[in-house]
Amino acid sequence: MASQPRREPKRPGTADPPWVRIALIAIALVFLALFLFIPVIAVFAEALENGIGAYLAAITDPEARAAIRLTLMTAAIAVPLNVTFGIAASWAIARFDFPGKQMLLTLIDIPFSVSPVIAGMLFVLLLGIRAPLGGWLADHGIRVIFAEPGIVLATIFVTFPLAARELIPIMQAVGSEEEEAAIVLGAGGWQMFFRVTIPNVKWGLLYGLVLCNARAMGEFGAVSVVSGHIRGHTNTMPLYVEILYNDYQFAAAFAVSSLLTLLAIATLVAKHFLERRVVPARQEQDDMAVKVAA
Amino acid sequence: MSIELRNISKKFGDFVAVDNINLHIETGELVALLGLSGSGKTTLLRIIAGLETPDSGEVLFHGEDASAVKVRERKVGFVFQHYALFRHMTVFENIAFGMRVIPRRERPDEAVIARRVHELLKLVQLDFLADRYPSQLSGGQRQRVALARTLAVEPKVLLLDEPFGALDAKVRQELRRWLRRLHDEIKITSVFVTHDQEEALELANRIVVMNQGRIEQIGSAEEVYHHPANAFVYNFLGNVNLFHGRIENGRVFLGDTAVELENTHAHAHPETGKAVLYVRPHLLEIVMKPNGKQTFPATVKSINPAGPQVKVELVAEWGDMVQVEISHERYQALRLATGANVFLRPKEQKLFVYQI
Numbered sequence A: 001m002a003s004q005p006r007r008e009p010k011r012p013g014t015a016d017p018p019w020v021r022i023a024l025i026a027i028a029l030v031f032l033a034l035f036l037f038i039p040v041i042a043v044f045a046e047a048l049e050n051g052i053g054a055y056l057a058a059i060t061d062p063e064a065r066a067a068i069r070l071t072l073m074t075a076a077i078a079v080p081l082n083v084t085f086g087i088a089a090s091w092a093i094a095r096f097d098f099p100g101k102q103m104l105l106t107l108i109d110i111p112f113s114v115s116p117v118i119a120g121m122l123f124v125l126l127l128g129i130r131a132p133l134g135g136w137l138a139d140h141g142i143r144v145i146f147a148e149p150g151i152v153l154a155t156i157f158v159t160f161p162l163a164a165r166e167l168i169p170i171m172q173a174v175g176s177e178e179e180e181a182a183i184v185l186g187a188g189g190w191q192m193f194f195r196v197t198i199p200n201v202k203w204g205l206l207y208g209l210v211l212c213n214a215r216a217m218g219e220f221g222a223v224s225v226v227s228g229h230i231r232g233h234t235n236t237m238p239l240y241v242e243i244l245y246n247d248y249q250f251a252a253a254f255a256v257s258s259l260l261t262l263l264a265i266a267t268l269v270a271k272h273f274l275e276r277r278v279v280p281a282r283q284e285q286d287d288m289a290v291k292v293a294a
Numbered sequence B: 001m002s003i004e005l006r007n008i009s010k011k012f013g014d015f016v017a018v019d020n021i022n023l024h025i026e027t028g029e030l031v032a033l034l035g036l037s038g039s040g041k042t043t044l045l046r047i048i049a050g051l052e053t054p055d056s057g058e059v060l061f062h063g064e065d066a067s068a069v070k071v072r073e074r075k076v077g078f079v080f081q082h083y084a085l086f087r088h089m090t091v092f093e094n095i096a097f098g099m100r101v102i103p104r105r106e107r108p109d110e111a112v113i114a115r116r117v118h119e120l121l122k123l124v125q126l127d128f129l130a131d132r133y134p135s136q137l138s139g140g141q142r143q144r145v146a147l148a149r150t151l152a153v154e155p156k157v158l159l160l161d162e163p164f165g166a167l168d169a170k171v172r173q174e175l176r177r178w179l180r181r182l183h184d185e186i187k188i189t190s191v192f193v194t195h196d197q198e199e200a201l202e203l204a205n206r207i208v209v210m211n212q213g214r215i216e217q218i219g220s221a222e223e224v225y226h227h228p229a230n231a232f233v234y235n236f237l238g239n240v241n242l243f244h245g246r247i248e249n250g251r252v253f254l255g256d257t258a259v260e261l262e263n264t265h266a267h268a269h270p271e272t273g274k275a276v277l278y279v280r281p282h283l284l285e286i287v288m289k290p291n292g293k294q295t296f297p298a299t300v301k302s303i304n305p306a307g308p309q310v311k312v313e314l315v316a317e318w319g320d321m322v323q324v325e326i327s328h329e330r331y332q333a334l335r336l337a338t339g340a341n342v343f344l345r346p347k348e349q350k351l352f353v354y355q356i
Helices: A018-045 A051-060 A064-096 A101-108 A116-127 A132-139 A146-176 A178-183 A189-218 A221-227 A236-247 A250-284 B040-050 B091-102 B108-124 B139-151 B169-184 B197-201 B221-226 B231-235 B329-336
Strands: B003-012 B013-026 B028-035 B056-060 B076-079 B155-159 B189-194 B204-212 B215-220 B243-250 B251-254 B258-259 B272-279 B286-287 B297-306 B311-317 B320-328 B341-344 B354-356
Touching: A018 A250, A051 A064, A051 A250, A051 B076, A051 B155, A064 A101, A064 A189, A064 A236, A064 A250, A101 B169, A116 A132, A116 A146, A116 A221, A132 B221, A146 A189, A146 A221, A178 A189, A178 B076, A189 A250, A221 A236, A236 A250, A250 B251, B003 B040, B013 B215, B028 B040, B028 B197, B040 B076, B040 B189, B091 B108, B091 B139, B108 B139, B139 B169, B169 B197, B189 B197, B197 B221, B204 B221, B204 B231, B215 B221, B215 B231, B231 B272, B243 B320, B251 B272, B286 B320, B311 B329, B311 B341, B320 B329
Parallel strands: B028 B189, B028 B204, B076 B155, B155 B189
Antiparallel strands: B003 B013, B003 B056, B204 B215, B243 B251, B243 B272, B251 B258, B272 B354, B286 B341, B297 B311, B297 B341, B311 B320
């Protein structure tokens, strides 16, 4: 019988054998299923346990609506403020050398490195009724702690590195040449900013905005400390979920949770599409042209 | 518009980028600032544009002090090394940018802008690319778009920072010729920065050779190449061999060999007598036999016959590497081979001796 040459399966020398790949993928999938998919499905299953009517009733309850309103309002204040701050800080850091630049970079990260609960405590210590500043504000009829302003402040604090952190590397990669070109061509400062600077970082900016918004709506720790949990007044959605849960109203708790979960899924989808835009934008300047026949 | 620089100095921290520079550029001239990186040429260009402020000295445009004039009111066109095209705008929008940012009262209407953009695109021969984005263009095309964008605002002065630096050799040559023709056509006062001596020699009316923030020489291509003011200029313009030797009683010693040279302005170190000699590769001749005191022995190390001249690399008797360029005819007549022992003779007495 004519001997057939033995055919080795063709694969590059650096690839692992199939069983290694299959095992690794399986481990990753099992892990994902255990820690992500099953809980997410569980949230919706629990939320709809008593039927769609109970679900709608839970999320249209006046207290739930108040929590949703407060969450939306907090995000509506915190996100624009932090995006503005992020643009200003990243522009300053990417464009200029100034004493204390490294210090500023470190300071921006503080909210990341401090536990949110401690952040909340800081505001209570600073602005609580018994603190001098808080006392003075209370005398003038302004309540910060255990009121909406405290929640907004705490949210701003915890979300404040998000936009800046996203924009700094993009601003640095884009460089200042295009801005200089705009100025030499006769553009004023604002014209340069809106026609060149912002369009160049727009995807990164949107990405930062999405992350900032997700964190602002989902923040629990810092907000929990400053809110005082006054039902219908100072409860944000995450705090309201906790209260419902502690009251054994599981279906309602999961119903409100499902809204936050939907927000998270929407954020992930947005993040996915924005990332695809942000990464090419960063690479673009190194990229040599697709040659077009001249 | 003429440009006058008076006593311009600029430091970055402790680094002196530009050191007391005086320069006059006539209307319609095409001037090259030639130097190595770090010689201050780009800084000087940016000072003219107003993108940097000099620590001292003044810039005069048409005899008037421009220090107080803002960058965007200077009427200068600046072409960046990496083009700096607005990446999110089409070619058309890039070129129109300068007209769109004019205050509304003086801004030309849309039809005028469109006409002007298409005129400029024709001038740079890229009319068919108006709707493309910069990332879809080749390097040479990008640079031409950058130039068109700059010309759109009708600058009085054109400043180009290493305009062809990022392009490959072939495209660079093409663009060089094209820029020369463009300048002949529109006669705009132009200054360009380059580290490529060939580019400077080919393109500029006048060349300003810069080194460590100072001007070493200003002159035409002919002047700086054939009559270098000093060793730096000689060394910088064109390939050059560098010999370490001594000068005693008007005689130059290279290693142990005394080479008799006429007409060298030999300035040796007063105490040690040490000197450096510069000889261009094409000014050395390879001979097979010694010829009195005008030749010195060397050994052939490698031969590169590709190109208009044959490039021969040799080692002189005292160890210095020597590069010689000879014609193909001469190369064949000599029957040179690697390892051959030959003699080198300076063809003309255009040696440059510099004290160390």
